[in-house]
Amino acid sequence: MTPGQTVDVECLAVQVGDTVALDRVLLIGDGGSVTAGTPLVAGAQVEAVSQGEYKDDKVIVFKFKAKGHYRRKTGHRQTFTRLLIERIVTPGTEGEPEQQPPQEKEEVMASGT
Numbered sequence: 660m661t662p663g664q665t666v667d668v669e670c671l672a673v674q675v676g677d678t679v680a681l682d683r684v685l686l687i688g689d690g691g692s693v694t695a696g697t698p699l700v701a702g703a704q705v706e707a708v709s710q711g712e713y714k715d716d717k718v719i720v721f722k723f724k725a726k727g728h729y730r731r732k733t734g735h736r737q738t739f740t741r742l743l744i745e746r747i748v749t750p751g752t753e754g755e756p757e758q759q760p761p762q763e764k765e766e767v768m769a770s771g772t
Contacts, residue, residue: 660705660744670738673709679742682707685751694750702750706740714738 660666673679683712687694694700714736757761 660747662744662746664744664746665710666707666742667739668742669740670712671709671740673740675709675711677709678745679707679709681707687747689749700750702748704748706748708745710741710743712738712740737771 671679682704684700684705685696685698687700687703694703696703715738717734719738720731720733720735723729
């Protein structure tokens with residue numbers, strides 16, 4: 660997963676626009692380095708925003724027995740929640756991304772001579 664990517668997960672009880680923290684991370688890969696958990700990566704977290712729920716395509720379940728005229732047809736539609744990945748927090752980084760303090764602008768006064 661990368662930030663900006665959407666992921667479909669089993670239906671979660673969240674509203675549209677709510678932030679979801681996924682803290683059970685098994686593996687993190689960043690370029691050439693890979694960190695595998697035993698079983699989880701400590702301190703790793705994925706932050707995502709809910710984009711709503713939807714139902715997947717219908718799966719047809721058809722039961723049939725060759726003799727006896729036994730036929731049963733049912734269907735199932737699974738509900739999913741679509742998440743937009745905002746950022747991935749690795750164990751080496753803090754919860755908030757580092758921001759550089761704003762640089763102060765020097766005012767230059769022009770002399771009127």
